[in-house]
Amino acid sequence: MIDQTDPSPLLTPAAAAKILAVSVKQLTHLTLAGEIPFVNIGLGNKRPTRRYLPTDIDEFIARRRTTAMPLVLKQQIKSAASATYEIIDIEKRLADLRAARQRARACRPGKS
Template sequence: MTRRAIISNETTKQREREGGTAATKGDQRLSQTTDRLLTPEQAAEFLAVSTRQLRDLADAGHLAFVNIGLGERPTRRYLPADIAAFIESRRVAPELREQARATIKSSTAFKIADFAALRDELRQKRRSKR
């Protein structure tokens, strides 16, 4: 499934949910589960990250997944709705980024040294000693 198809499918389902229908929570959960589950490779490609980074995001709890495995190790699949929610949660508005930069204060104070002036000062001290 292509990125455009996933977004289009998710947008359509979101519009249906917001369209004033009397859908219950159970109906919403059912509509989410009828979405096509994505493999880790497909989800990673959609997010433009590696499968390793996708797994790390899921392990850290930033990205929800569905465990379809029967054994000890999880067999992960991802809902397009969860991926869309993850993307939305990570969006950063440019003005907020600038405000955050403005509030960050440097913990180190440094001074730019004028080495030529320092050298000249040392030479003058040596000459005055002679």
């Protein structure tokens, strides 16, 4: 992945983003989400100057590495999820709610 013999071991956000093939903005979001650790070389925490260790980038890639899900499993998941939905007639449902509301108003004491 990354040449560990490089004399400058810290990567700029642009260099780290290039290795990951993402934008600097996406790298920042991953960093803020705690997915990729960084080194703050700035003077404070208000606006950190982020640099990335090549080993941290490699570890992130290794954690995110995955294999494709088998097609059969995808179909099982899709069919299991769709089985939980119920198709309703929204007009009938609204009419039933309106009728129930009218019955409730009619049963209130003190109403004429």
